[in-house]
Amino acid sequence: xxxxxxxxxLDQINTLAPSNPFKIMNVCGGHExxxxxxxxxxxxxxxxxxxxxxxxxxxICPEETIAMAIAIALNEPVVVVTFGDMLxxxxxxxxxxxxxxxxxxxxxxxxxxxxxxxxxRTIALRHPTQQVVFFMAGFExxxxxxxxLIAEGIPDNLLLLLAARRTWPAVAQxxxxxxxxxxxxxxxxxxxxxMGSDEWRFVAERHQRPVAVAGFDxxxxxxxxCSVTQQAINGEATLVNSYPAVVTPSxxxxxxxxxxQTFTTVDSRWRGIGTIPASGYALKKKYRLHxxxxxxxxxxxxxxxxxxxxxxxxxxxxxxxxxxxxxCPLYGTACxxxxxxxxxxxxxxxxCRIWWSSGLHKQRRAKQA
Amino acid sequence: MQITEIDGDLASCHSGGITRTVNLxxxxxxxxxxxxxxxxHVGYAIQKIDPEAAQLAWETxxxxxxxxxxxxxx
Amino acid sequence: xxRRDESHITLAHGNGGRxxxxxxxxxxxxxxxxASLDPDCDAVTLPFPQAELLFSTDGFTVDPLxxxxxxxxxxxxxxxxxxxxxxxxxxxxxxxxxFIEEGLEIAxxxxxxxxxxxxxxxxxxxxxxxxxxxxxxxxxxxxxxxxSGIGVKATMQRVAMSQIRGDDAIIVSGPIGDHGTAVLLxxxxxxxxxxxxxxxASVVPITNTLLEFSxxxxxxxxxxxxxATVLHxxxxxxxxxxxxxxxxxxxxxxxxxxxxxxxxxxxxxxCEGRVVAxxxxxxxxxxxxxxxxxxxxREAAIIGNVSSHTxxxxxxxxxxxxxxxxxxxxxxxxRIC
Numbered sequence: 001x002x003x004x005x006x007x008x009x010l011d012q013i014n015t016l017a018p019s020n021p022f023k024i025m026n027v028c029g030g031h032e033x034x035x036x037x038x039x040x041x042x043x044x045x046x047x048x049x050x051x052x053x054x055x056x057x058x059x060i061c062p063e064e065t066i067a068m069a070i071a072i073a074l075n076e077p078v079v080v081v082t083f084g085d086m087l088x089x090x091x092x093x094x095x096x097x098x099x100x101x102x103x104x105x106x107x108x109x110x111x112x113x114x115x116x117x118x119x120x121r122t123i124a125l126r127h128p129t130q131q132v133v134f135f136m137a138g139f140e141x142x143x144x145x146x147x148x149l150i151a152e153g154i155p156d157n158l159l160l161l162l163a164a165r166r167t168w169p170a171v172a173q174x175x176x177x178x179x180x181x182x183x184x185x186x187x188x189x190x191x192x193x194x195m196g197s198d199e200w201r202f203v204a205e206r207h208q209r210p211v212a213v214a215g216f217d218x219x220x221x222x223x224x225x226c227s228v229t230q231q232a233i234n235g236e237a238t239l240v241n242s243y244p245a246v247v248t249p250s251x252x253x254x255x256x257x258x259x260x261q262t263f264t265t266v267d268s269r270w271r272g273i274g275t276i277p278a279s280g281y282a283l284k285k286k287y288r289l290h291x292x293x294x295x296x297x298x299x300x301x302x303x304x305x306x307x308x309x310x311x312x313x314x315x316x317x318x319x320x321x322x323x324x325x326x327x328c329p330l331y332g333t334a335c336x337x338x339x340x341x342x343x344x345x346x347x348x349x350x351x352c353r354i355w356w357s358s359g360l361h362k363q364r365r366a367k368q369a
Numbered sequence: 370m371q372i373t374e375i376d377g378d379l380a381s382c383h384s385g386g387i388t389r390t391v392n393l394x395x396x397x398x399x400x401x402x403x404x405x406x407x408x409x410h411v412g413y414a415i416q417k418i419d420p421e422a423a424q425l426a427w428e429t430x431x432x433x434x435x436x437x438x439x440x441x442x443x
Numbered sequence: 444x445x446r447r448d449e450s451h452i453t454l455a456h457g458n459g460g461r462x463x464x465x466x467x468x469x470x471x472x473x474x475x476x477x478a479s480l481d482p483d484c485d486a487v488t489l490p491f492p493q494a495e496l497l498f499s500t501d502g503f504t505v506d507p508l509x510x511x512x513x514x515x516x517x518x519x520x521x522x523x524x525x526x527x528x529x530x531x532x533x534x535x536x537x538x539x540x541x542f543i544e545e546g547l548e549i550a551x552x553x554x555x556x557x558x559x560x561x562x563x564x565x566x567x568x569x570x571x572x573x574x575x576x577x578x579x580x581x582x583x584x585x586x587x588x589x590x591s592g593i594g595v596k597a598t599m600q601r602v603a604m605s606q607i608r609g610d611d612a613i614i615v616s617g618p619i620g621d622h623g624t625a626v627l628l629x630x631x632x633x634x635x636x637x638x639x640x641x642x643x644a645s646v647v648p649i650t651n652t653l654l655e656f657s658x659x660x661x662x663x664x665x666x667x668x669x670x671a672t673v674l675h676x677x678x679x680x681x682x683x684x685x686x687x688x689x690x691x692x693x694x695x696x697x698x699x700x701x702x703x704x705x706x707x708x709x710x711x712x713x714c715e716g717r718v719v720a721x722x723x724x725x726x727x728x729x730x731x732x733x734x735x736x737x738x739x740x741r742e743a744a745i746i747g748n749v750s751s752h753t754x755x756x757x758x759x760x761x762x763x764x765x766x767x768x769x770x771x772x773x774x775x776x777x778r779i780c
Contacts, residue, residue, distance in 0.1 A: 003761055003762065006762055007762065007763075010762070033706065037760065037766065038760050038761075038762050038764050038766075039758075039759070039762065039763075039764020039765045039766040040762075040764055042764045042765040042766070043762060043763060043764040083411075083777070084776025084777050085776070087773075087776065088773060102773075113776050113777075115411065115412070115633040115705065115777035116411045116412030116413070117412070117413075118392060118412045118413075118634075119412075119633075119634075141410050141415060142411055144395055144415060145392075145395065145410065145412065145413035145415065148392065148394040148395050148413060149394075151394070152378070152392075152394050190408070190410060190415065190416075193408055193415060193416035194416065218762055244419065245418050245419045245421075246408050246416050246417075246418050246419075247416075251416075252395065252396075252415060252416050254395060254396055254397050255395045255415060258394075258395060337769065337772055338770075338772065348706075356769075357766065357767050358766060358767065359755060359757075359765075359766075359767050384700050384703075384704075385699060385700030385703075386637050386638070386639065386695075386696050386697040386700060387628075387635055387636070387637040387697055387700040387701055387704070388635075388636045388637060389634055389635050389704070390634055409704070412634060
């Protein structure tokens, strides 16, 4: 039944003639997964381009935080727990040093993948004499459960190494600095479920770009694509909610209360983008005993990681949606899924990995205008 | 997932033959009741789902995963 | 009067002495015993007619040792029997290596070897040689097994990847990903529970049925890495592409739900009692109906075809879109975003 709705939306989209090309950015790894699983890019007309923006927490996690996690894991008698995606992300290191948490684990560090903050607490409770460091990289959807974990109570031996980010400030920076390589935005469904869709009103009202919140099935995504495309043709720019089952204008108030109770908003670094004002969460003073950034501050002096991407890698431009993955000089040659150079090729939600798995394996240099 | 029963801040939820213990701490007590559908992320219920739309999303996911056995007009 | 704790394995069970001999005769010989299995001799002589022999070997480290639908014991039989069967052989003799960790409950070992015995009997194979070692506590996760097997070529028909042609049909003998999901649920990993049985079983009935078709090109049992890995092996070896229809691939609800929750793809999850077969297009429907008459083949399906004009392993989604099925890189880990 919803497959028919998706096909109807596809037929409708194929009748629309927005500007060519018409670039729609999404800022959510989950959306990219749905687009890939349904093969949406192969179904949309050529002039509509779906661009993966800075929506994958693994790709935008600053290099120095990963370096810090590796250093702690290798040098301290701790267990580092983190979400599966974070294990493979590479950083620039001297030759022979572990380039990722996965390599640090192979070198003997005690690193354990988890699927929920609750598992971090369970492991800490099971090993009361050992310190457990939960390395958390994620957006609001994952920050709310992390805040809940802390608010509900965590043992003294559980510390958090936070790389928690807020999604809209990154999009605002792109728009404010006129770096926005997109004509319309698909706003993240789960982030909006927690924070409310109102957060995304500024894209339409201040920057005159159509925006629609989408869920994680093909029909909901296609409804959002159809809506923003139709708006652009009509010269309109409003916020549309294509995920009504879950998203409301104000979101989950209690979740927002827990976040405000546990975290402060701070300026934060995004890998490949730099510092974005008020774009991250840090633990409040009252939880400083649980803050690994403070407790293990001697390892944060890894400042030599000036947050560059690996040499020759264009992930920075790709993350901003300013360049498609296959314009990067390393794409398809030095950088492939089996031998990833930059974070966008490592993570399953990284833009380059997604391009690769849609069949585009050749490097397509930008047409010299 | 659909809540089957609640015990304090923990709920037992089910979806397609799978059951899971989900933490409800992101909701004030009493807001959620057995039979409600919730959106689960990293083991926490993060938002309530409107049942009709949930059923729609469920069928979409079913169809998209190709779980239909040879019944093209599902 | 039992002086020592006899309910758990001790290092003495591996030192060649009385306790080891008692272990072998009271458990291994009792459940696996046959005329050719003589624990007192170092090698066994086996009678063979003039025929091509096939030989295969496999190791088993599944955790937990027992799971809904099977255990490491039955798995150790089916694993090697299936490898021989998909290669067109009738499995006949197996050898067994057992590595037991100090502290394993003897009652559990007994259940596992008993299950292994009935699995062997059901497949019509005999365990004719074996060795048992005990390792110190902490040096093994309860029990590791390895089996090697000999089979006799059942047919003159060449069943090999080299036989695969451009538009051959691809059949899977049942729903995919059951074993991988069942073991994950048995471990209650990531807080998930569910009553899904592993598909672990002998595929001999399936391969025997398929071997009756002259157009049969190739068969393989999709274990680690799942169906996607078998298709990539075909792609790499033949240079031909694969075109799959997602809507035609049978996947049980529990497997779909677990994949939704953890962000996995059923195409990469292990099966332990399925066959992926490549067969001439003109005989595909008849072969499918023949499989569907078998108890283990009721949900067999034609899931796509080999293709000479697509350079990838390509999947057509229910919406008609296309995506490439990548070769498995890292073990699947739950994804949060």
